[in-house]
Amino acid sequence: MKSVLCQNAELRLTERPKLTPSKGHVLLEVVRCGICGSDLHMQHHCDHMHDLAKRVGFNGLAKSTDEFVMGHEFCGKILDYGPKTRRKLKQDTLVCAMPLISMDKIGYQSVGLSPNAAGGYAEQVLVQSSLMFEVPNGLDADSAAMTEPMAVALHAVRRSRIKTSEPAIVIGCGPVGLGVILMLKAAGVKTVIASDFSPNRRQLAVRCGADIVIDPKHESPFSNWKEFGLLGNVSDAINAGLKAFEKIQAVPLPWWHAWRIADKLGAMPKRPVIFECVGVPGILQQLIEGAPLFSRIIGVGVCMQSDTIEPALAINKELEIQFVLGYTPLEFRDTLHMIAEGKVNCLPLITGVVGLEGVTNAFTALRDPEQHAKILIDPKRTGSTIELIKS
Numbered sequence: 001m002k003s004v005l006c007q008n009a010e011l012r013l014t015e016r017p018k019l020t021p022s023k024g025h026v027l028l029e030v031v032r033c034g035i036c037g038s039d040l041h042m043q044h045h046c047d048h049m050h051d052l053a054k055r056v057g058f059n060g061l062a063k064s065t066d067e068f069v070m071g072h073e074f075c076g077k078i079l080d081y082g083p084k085t086r087r088k089l090k091q092d093t094l095v096c097a098m099p100l101i102s103m104d105k106i107g108y109q110s111v112g113l114s115p116n117a118a119g120g121y122a123e124q125v126l127v128q129s130s131l132m133f134e135v136p137n138g139l140d141a142d143s144a145a146m147t148e149p150m151a152v153a154l155h156a157v158r159r160s161r162i163k164t165s166e167p168a169i170v171i172g173c174g175p176v177g178l179g180v181i182l183m184l185k186a187a188g189v190k191t192v193i194a195s196d197f198s199p200n201r202r203q204l205a206v207r208c209g210a211d212i213v214i215d216p217k218h219e220s221p222f223s224n225w226k227e228f229g230l231l232g233n234v235s236d237a238i239n240a241g242l243k244a245f246e247k248i249q250a251v252p253l254p255w256w257h258a259w260r261i262a263d264k265l266g267a268m269p270k271r272p273v274i275f276e277c278v279g280v281p282g283i284l285q286q287l288i289e290g291a292p293l294f295s296r297i298i299g300v301g302v303c304m305q306s307d308t309i310e311p312a313l314a315i316n317k318e319l320e321i322q323f324v325l326g327y328t329p330l331e332f333r334d335t336l337h338m339i340a341e342g343k344v345n346c347l348p349l350i351t352g353v354v355g356l357e358g359v360t361n362a363f364t365a366l367r368d369p370e371q372h373a374k375i376l377i378d379p380k381r382t383g384s385t386i387e388l389i390k391s
């Protein structure tokens, strides 16, 4: 079976033995597998990620010297089940699966990120039967393969607890940022501001539903704060606070009662929810510097290096900083159904399709934001050129 192996930051196409499913596993023929931004990062930073995962008690990530097959965003057709495994869906059914698999003695491993669980950059992949979901509604394989990255976006939006009236600011319009924009709009958030240096990515952001797009080279993504009734700096906050306090004292009620009622009614200053979808060192500090007071920052982009921030600046602004990771099985299933029912259209994100021979080319192409957002691997395709997709 053809697979793309990664070892010592190099990718190469090789022939590997066919996979055999164990109990609880299902063997799939890979139909499409997305190349994730994390794969690009993992090529060079997997040692650091391996150590960090170990520190939280997870041993399922590869080291640079390991041989591993990437690919955690895939859909495929059922080929076979492991022994004593319920055949819950017929052979040939198109399915998606969460990239986690339970292995004898070593426990759960990340499919496509662990040396013990080869991913979808191959003709076949093994998945956990309980984490496998049928693709409904005759949904096409390209869209189905977007379930995993879109589930990350849905999880980020749900965890942010954003209200539809709160402005959302999405920093970075790669596949993660674009997915977040789609999910914010699907959730009914009225104002979505998107920021990216690349004109191509800004155009994609508009196609995904962003209401305002900003080129951070010319304008700050936070420059609209007054328009949205946000508090830009500490003196504004003190002025607004004092004015509100004077108003409260004008009410014919002891002011502390009036204050308690206002608190109960949620009369809090309006704040934006900022989604950090870049994941490189320095970006968090930039957001802390630029964010309006009381902003909530959601860290979605996975920064794989160490980074520094100025905590007192965040304290002065009373920022909330929250990090999110992955999704639940319910969110994964909900995402698949949202895509299949047309509630989110992720086709604008797909900019290319490539065969296994072309994965190295695709990695190079993905480093240029003007060219591509998401490239899908079709293992049946021959040759190394990337076919451009315009939807």
Ligand SMILES: [Zn+2]
Residues within 6 Å of the ligand: 036, 037, 038, 072, 073, 149
């Ligand atoms: Zn991913």
